[in-house]
Amino acid sequence: MLYRIKYRFFSILFVVSAFFLLAGCNMTRYVPDGKYLVNDIDYKVDNRQINKEELSTYVRQDENLKILGFFKFHLWLYNLSRKDKPNGWLKEIGEPPAVYDELLVNKSISQIQQYLYNKGYYQAQVTNRVDLKSKKANIVFSVETGRPYLIQNITYRIKDERINDLVTAHRSESLIKEGDIFDVEIVDQERSRISRLLNNQGFYKFMNDYVHFKVDTLISPFTVTIEMIIDNPRSLSDPEKEVLHKQFFIKDYAINVFTPPKGISSINFQDFTDTLHLVGYNYLFNKRIPLKVKTISKTIDLEPGNLYSKHREERTQNNLYSLRQFKFVNIQYSEEPSSEDSLTGWLKGRIFLPMQVKQNYSFEIEGTNTASNLGIAGNLNYQHRNLFRGGEIFDITLKGATERQVTMVDDQLSEFDMNEYGTTVKLSIPGFWLPVNEKKFKLYSMPFTSFSASYNFQERPKFTRTILNATLGYQWRSSALYSHSFNLIDLNSVYIYRINQQFLDDIKSLYIKSSYTDHIISATSYSLVYNNQISKKRPDYEYFKMNIEVAGNLLWALSSLTGQKKYAVVDSVNSSSYYTLFGTRFAQYVKGDFEYRYGYRFDKYNLIATRAFLGVALPYGNFNVTPFEKSYYTGGANGIRAWPVRTIGPGSYRYGVIEDQNQTGDIKLEANVEYRFKLFWVFEGALFVDAGNIWAISGKDNREDAVFKFDRFYDEFAIGTGLGLRLVTNYFIVRTDLGLKLRDPAQDTGNRWIPGNRSFEKSDLNLNIAIGYPF
Numbered sequence: 001m002l003y004r005i006k007y008r009f010f011s012i013l014f015v016v017s018a019f020f021l022l023a024g025c026n027m028t029r030y031v032p033d034g035k036y037l038v039n040d041i042d043y044k045v046d047n048r049q050i051n052k053e054e055l056s057t058y059v060r061q062d063e064n065l066k067i068l069g070f071f072k073f074h075l076w077l078y079n080l081s082r083k084d085k086p087n088g089w090l091k092e093i094g095e096p097p098a099v100y101d102e103l104l105v106n107k108s109i110s111q112i113q114q115y116l117y118n119k120g121y122y123q124a125q126v127t128n129r130v131d132l133k134s135k136k137a138n139i140v141f142s143v144e145t146g147r148p149y150l151i152q153n154i155t156y157r158i159k160d161e162r163i164n165d166l167v168t169a170h171r172s173e174s175l176i177k178e179g180d181i182f183d184v185e186i187v188d189q190e191r192s193r194i195s196r197l198l199n200n201q202g203f204y205k206f207m208n209d210y211v212h213f214k215v216d217t218l219i220s221p222f223t224v225t226i227e228m229i230i231d232n233p234r235s236l237s238d239p240e241k242e243v244l245h246k247q248f249f250i251k252d253y254a255i256n257v258f259t260p261p262k263g264i265s266s267i268n269f270q271d272f273t274d275t276l277h278l279v280g281y282n283y284l285f286n287k288r289i290p291l292k293v294k295t296i297s298k299t300i301d302l303e304p305g306n307l308y309s310k311h312r313e314e315r316t317q318n319n320l321y322s323l324r325q326f327k328f329v330n331i332q333y334s335e336e337p338s339s340e341d342s343l344t345g346w347l348k349g350r351i352f353l354p355m356q357v358k359q360n361y362s363f364e365i366e367g368t369n370t371a372s373n374l375g376i377a378g379n380l381n382y383q384h385r386n387l388f389r390g391g392e393i394f395d396i397t398l399k400g401a402t403e404r405q406v407t408m409v410d411d412q413l414s415e416f417d418m419n420e421y422g423t424t425v426k427l428s429i430p431g432f433w434l435p436v437n438e439k440k441f442k443l444y445s446m447p448f449t450s451f452s453a454s455y456n457f458q459e460r461p462k463f464t465r466t467i468l469n470a471t472l473g474y475q476w477r478s479s480a481l482y483s484h485s486f487n488l489i490d491l492n493s494v495y496i497y498r499i500n501q502q503f504l505d506d507i508k509s510l511y512i513k514s515s516y517t518d519h520i521i522s523a524t525s526y527s528l529v530y531n532n533q534i535s536k537k538r539p540d541y542e543y544f545k546m547n548i549e550v551a552g553n554l555l556w557a558l559s560s561l562t563g564q565k566k567y568a569v570v571d572s573v574n575s576s577s578y579y580t581l582f583g584t585r586f587a588q589y590v591k592g593d594f595e596y597r598y599g600y601r602f603d604k605y606n607l608i609a610t611r612a613f614l615g616v617a618l619p620y621g622n623f624n625v626t627p628f629e630k631s632y633y634t635g636g637a638n639g640i641r642a643w644p645v646r647t648i649g650p651g652s653y654r655y656g657v658i659e660d661q662n663q664t665g666d667i668k669l670e671a672n673v674e675y676r677f678k679l680f681w682v683f684e685g686a687l688f689v690d691a692g693n694i695w696a697i698s699g700k701d702n703r704e705d706a707v708f709k710f711d712r713f714y715d716e717f718a719i720g721t722g723l724g725l726r727l728v729t730n731y732f733i734v735r736t737d738l739g740l741k742l743r744d745p746a747q748d749t750g751n752r753w754i755p756g757n758r759s760f761e762k763s764d765l766n767l768n769i770a771i772g773y774p775f
Contacts, residue, residue, distance in 0.1 A: 280304030375403025515628030552588030642720025
């Protein structure tokens with residue numbers, strides 16, 4: 001045993017040593033004589049408030065790209081190329097050496113100095129040290145920030161009284177606070193805040209250039225006084241004369257909704273001869289408006305007679321885009337002639353809305369190979385973007401699949417055609433399907449009401465069943481970062497036509513066995529998603545999703561109040577009586593999911609992504625088993641990738657050889673960490689670690705050690721690692737991940753870590769192929 005551990009240790013040490021040797025091999029091959037390769041750039045900063053990553057963006061001396069923080073993979077590829085081939089493919093996909101340049105280093109010092117000056121550190125000192133050895137240069141930038149300058153006092157000089165009143169009324173929202181460190185970036189943000197505030201109050205022509213700041217550092221040491229000045233515009237006829245800012249009102253809107261003629265690249269309002277005037281809006285069209293006026297009126301938050309508002313203009317644009325009816329949305333304004341000295345002006349709005357193609361089709365076909373059983377699957381999709389001319393989006397999908405399988409039926413080898421087909425129909429309607437004025441909610445974009453229905457028929461060697469679904473729900477966005485989904489009605493009906501008795505008898509889990517019975521799910525759910533990945537300037541991002549779902553309570557209450565008959569349960573899991581709907585038992589449970597993701601991008605080639613998931617489903621009352629389709633599972637391409645899907649847990653349960661590998665549970669804990677890096681062309685690489693498991697929540701689950709226990713759950717985590725290769729284009733991502741088991745909770749306590757206990761086997765590897773990132 002000791003010999004095997006030492007053997008594995010030295011094998012791993014050899015591989016790691018070889019990798020480091022490869023990483024550092026002949027990296028100066030293409031560095032010219034007398035020059036030095038920039039080997040490393042480091043920073044020493046005496047102030048934790050200064051972000052080193054942000055500081056590095058001001059360094060003009062380049063360094064070769066690194067993977068894992070040390071391996072210059074792209075330079076290594078470049079060095080593999082032949083010197084007699086200047087245009088070789090390795091040179092194209094690799095990166096030439098970053099050569100040390102003293103002028104760039106000195107320029108970097110000046111840029112860092114200016115950055116610190118803008119951050120309020122007027123006495124900062126920046127120096128550098130360069131070690132030149134073996135044709136390599138190691139550069140260290142040292143920063144001593146000194147004492148920062150603090151804002152002592154803020155005064156205002158605003159010549160226009162109307163603007164002064166508005167700025168004063170919103171002074172509590174100011175980003176510049178007395179006592180804060182003076183920061184030029186914050187000052188610029190305050191300038192933009194003032195401009196937006198005034199734009200939203202009718203000052204259509206107000207710009208950032210009218211706002212400037214006078215900063216004085218001489219009154220007292222390490223303090224600044226700020227005077228914010230808002231200038232008036234100059235007269236067009238006499239540049240020496242000042243005039244007041246004009247406040248604009250909306251006079252009317254001309255709205256042109258049209259289907260672009262083929263072969264015509266430009267459209268103007270004179271091309272349309274028919275006009276419909278409705279409450280300040282003029283609709284221009286030919287013969288017929290392709291989209292109902294009622295739908296358009298729901299989206300427009302800019303009403304004639306009101307002050308112009310930039311915020312309302314953006315909300316109108318978001319509403320129009322969310323309809324998914326137009327190729328683009330173009331809102332323009334023209335100023336009505338008025339006196340230059342007038343305090344008010346009028347704007348005529350123009351909105352161009354070219355319609356997209358109403359109907360489109362798509363067909364997808366793929367081959368399948370499950371354990372050497374070949375098959376084929378396909379989808380036919382049809383979409384109509386404007387079914388009843390009210391912006392209704394109608395989708396219908398026809399699905400079909402067949403696969404030839406060889407399996408054991410009644411202890412005999414048998415061939416069987418596995419078939420599946422079905423259809424899904426969905427209709428999305430702009431607005432809430434209620435007598436509610438959507439404009440009063442002041443949402444970020446137009447909400448939608450969705451109706452959907454689906455039918456799925458599954459014929460397997462061991463069972464045949466149908467699944468029916470009907471849903472009524474609402475989707476909306478309250479801001480750019482928050483989206484919501486509320487399914488008022490979500491009905492599922494599962495009907496088992498045929499089931500193989502041996503297959504049913506082989507299922508040891510009474511929970512899973514109960515899922516192969518007829519049942520109905522009547523659920524209501526709400527989901528909230530926060531996602532700030534829309535900001536391209538942030539190096540990091542956050543994603544949070546919460547989902548709450550309840551089922552069966554209303555049906556149970558109605559059945560109880562109306563005195564419906566109860567039926568007795570015969571198995572040991574559901575040892576209680578229950579109600580039925582149309583003769584079929586309905587489920588009753590409450591379920592909550594919480595998912596958090598965090599990603600940090602070191603540069604455009606290196607990213608680390610993390611994810612944490614917690615889910616709990618509590619069955620009770622009428623059906624104290626969580627329905628199979630609502631239970632949790634893990635493994636596979638989007639879970640713990642070292643295991644095939646549905647083969648982990650619950651807990652430390654170990655399923656038998658003949659048992660169906662379809663493990664589910666009521667509780668799920670999962671965490672993932674993935675490091676992604678750019679390779680070459682459209683290829684990315686990844687290194688990952690996944691951990692987690694599922695558990696049963698009820699002691700009635702007869703799977704051994706499947707129930708969640710606080711004193712042992714932490715010892716039942718499955719842990720896997722691996723590497724991935726991804727093909728990334730602007731349209732899709734094809735992902736291949738190879739997972740390796742590190743810790744298997746199904747093994748005996750003390751032997752769950754594979755390294756140090758046994759040799760790795762082929763079964764410890766799992767290959768996943770999927771579309772898109774895992775999280």
